[in-house]
Amino acid sequence: MSKRIQMFNDEISATTYLSSIERDSSSVQHLVVKIKDLRSLILKMMLSLIFVYLFTAQTLSAKPAQSREIKITGKYLSVPVAKPKQYKGWGNLIEIEVEGLKVHSFTLGMTSKLEDIWLWGSLDMSEYVGKTAIIRNVTGHPDNMAALPLFETSDKIKTFIPLYSEKGRPQFHLSQKIGWNNDPNGMVYADGLYHVSWQSNPVGLNWGNMYWGHAVSKDLVHWEERPHMIRIGAKDLKGKPVDKVHQSMVIGQAFSGGACVDHNNTLGKQVGSTKTIIAMITDTKGGDPTKDEGGAGQLVGESLAYSTDSGLTYSLLKEANPLISHHGRDPKPFWYEPGQHWCLVTYRQCKNPKLGKMAFYISKDLKNWTFTSFSDQVFHECPEFVELPVDGNPHNKKWILFDATPSYQIGSFDGKKFTSEFTGVRRGIGGT
Secondary structure, three states, rough: HHHHHHHHHHHHHHHHHHHHHHHHHHHHHHHHHHHHHHHHHHHHHHHHHHHHHHHHHHHHHHHHEEEEEOOOOEEEEEEEOOOOOOOOOOEEEEEEEOOEEEEEEEEEOOOOOHHHEEEEEEEHHHHHHEEEEEEEEOOHHHHHHHHHHHHHEOOOOOOOOOOOOOOOOOOOOOOOOOOOOEEEEEEEEEEEEEEEEEEEEEEOOOOOEEEEEEEOOOOOEEEEEEEEEEEOOOOOOOOOOOOOOOOOEEEOOEEEEEEEOOOOOOOOOEOOOOOOEEEEEEEEEOHHHHOOOOOOOOEEEEEHHHHHHOOOOOOOOOOOOEEEEEEEEEEEEEEEEEOOEEEEEEEEEOOOOOEEEEEEEOOOOOOEEEEEEOOOOOOOOOOOEEEEEEOOEEEEEEEEEEEEOEEEEEEEEOOOOOOEEEEEEOHHHOOO
């Protein structure tokens, strides 16, 4: 009996053993199938990646070129400006380079569709006729650069409507040929000509791209527009200043300022008998944080440019700029004869009061400036400060300080501090 039981147990063990072998064999076969499936999957993934790479490379190669060389054959470079919302992204930062120098920098929306062009921007390129310029997309959606072939050079400004026949165009007052304009700046008389500048966007009808426009007149009625006096964008993408730029290019935007004739050659730049013209500009990216004189809002630099050819061209005084670093704008320089020194009044934005005050500075050399006082009245940007005779009496003069609002003060000035004697509000546009 015990032998039979033992034989029965041996049979069960053998059967169990064989069964386990069969199970193991099945598992191995299943594993082999899985490995084969995995290899097939990996192969498919690799083929897919190769396909995606080839497709992407082909797609990228088909995108518009991001730069273009163009031979400057005419005085003007016409730029296609897109209608609002008719371009991708926030617009493109465009730089134009000639012989290794950045000569223009601006932001705009572009389109290659003629029906979506809002206006033709215009840049004076007369100093580069016969040379090759590189138009480069620095930032912005690459598809917008399909407009590159539409940039063109000509001796005529390209427009949809003949200049000065547009609806609403002033026929008597000065208005620039193309683009948006704002605050008049740098009004000065030199060598038989009246000069006026203004904040100018040559490639748009909106606030931005703050060049300084420039025009001259012999009679204050008939005006001749000249190339832009101050250009913008002498910086890299990190906001750091760069050296290889046009001599009239500020680092950031060129906000408002003033101009004077340096009759005594204080700056030491005079060439021959032609008096130097100096212009002071707010450079929005030109402030030096190590020399911050305070205030609220954006740190800016008050910078100086000068002309030794009767205002035909201007150069930034790079060895001294910024003259002042603070939180304000709109420098107004003038010569103070009794003290034989230069004065400057500029707006200083403050935390309290909410707007700000006018800050006064003095200088002996136009390079080094010393703060002397604040106005006692709250003002807001664009200072003007003039001395006028009372009722035409040359022996009784008073100084008037006013700004971009109707507020003004009348008082005395000792070359360092303005003392108010009367505060008033002048009539605004329309007599209100």
